[in-house]
Amino acid sequence: MADYQGEKFKEFLKTRNISVIKAAEMLGVSRNTVYQYFGSSSLTRETVINIITHFNTTEEEVFGIISKKPYENARIIGELPEENPENTRFIEISPGRYRMSVPLVEYQAKAGYLMEYADHTFIEELPRHEITVSKYHRGKYIAFEVDGDSMDDGTINSIPDGCIITCREIKRDLWQSKLHTHKYPNWVFVHRSKGVVVKQIKSQDLDTGVILLHSLNPNKDLYPDYEIHLDDVLQIFNVVKREF
Numbered sequence: 001m002a003d004y005q006g007e008k009f010k011e012f013l014k015t016r017n018i019s020v021i022k023a024a025e026m027l028g029v030s031r032n033t034v035y036q037y038f039g040s041s042s043l044t045r046e047t048v049i050n051i052i053t054h055f056n057t058t059e060e061e062v063f064g065i066i067s068k069k070p071y072e073n074a075r076i077i078g079e080l081p082e083e084n085p086e087n088t089r090f091i092e093i094s095p096g097r098y099r100m101s102v103p104l105v106e107y108q109a110k111a112g113y114l115m116e117y118a119d120h121t122f123i124e125e126l127p128r129h130e131i132t133v134s135k136y137h138r139g140k141y142i143a144f145e146v147d148g149d150s151m152d153d154g155t156i157n158s159i160p161d162g163c164i165i166t167c168r169e170i171k172r173d174l175w176q177s178k179l180h181t182h183k184y185p186n187w188v189f190v191h192r193s194k195g196v197v198v199k200q201i202k203s204q205d206l207d208t209g210v211i212l213l214h215s216l217n218p219n220k221d222l223y224p225d226y227e228i229h230l231d232d233v234l235q236i237f238n239v240v241k242r243e244f
Contacts, residue, residue, distance in 0.1 A: 028128030107147035167237035184238035
């Protein structure tokens with residue numbers, strides 16, 4: 001494998017007048033990770049693919065390396081059209097293995113998301129989060145950064161403060177049926193007054209549209225179960241992956 005000098009990536013950003021903050025947003029990583037790239041003498045192949053894909057460039061332009069197969073084992077699957085209006089992207093990194101990139105709502109952006117969740121431009125400008133998947137998923141996906149410890153009970157089932165959860169939206173026309181809590185025990189509700197909340201579902205009343213939400217944290221004085229009505233809910237997602 002060829003050595004990919006992080007210093008060359010740093011110089012590439014300078015030539016394009018791209019800040020570290022902007023680079024981190026485009027790559028879907030933290031600023032600290034970008035600085036780690038700068039100091040690396042041998043970036044991983046996956047990182048190189050991520051760089052040349054999201055900056056719409058080539059290995060030669062960034063690293064001075066000419067390759068007959070610019071992406072070698074990686075194949076850009078691209079953006080799904082109608083099923084993924086919020087720009088979910090896939091890159092094949094090996095047969096049957098894909099990097100799935102989705103918009104990320106960081107905890108400080110949750111208030112803005114509540115107002116702009118339907119604005120395509122707002123969603124496009126969000127930073128991105130990537131996970132590895134084994135197939136090409138359809139549907140609308142988004143990731144949220146968790147704040148607070150209401151879903152932390154100290155066990156492997158916790159969703160602790162700072163955790164990134166990747167979620168799939170449940171279409172509104174399916175809300176009239178029972179939400180399947182066995183396969184997906186954790187849910188995100190975008191609520192008009194409570195904001196973006198991560199909870200489990202304790203019970204559902206299909207006749208009244210009332211859902212009883214449950215926090216994993218055993219301190220019920222701080223985190224009691226409470227009811228919401230579907231009329232006050234803007235979006236519902238099930239949590240498909242947690243990353244700590």
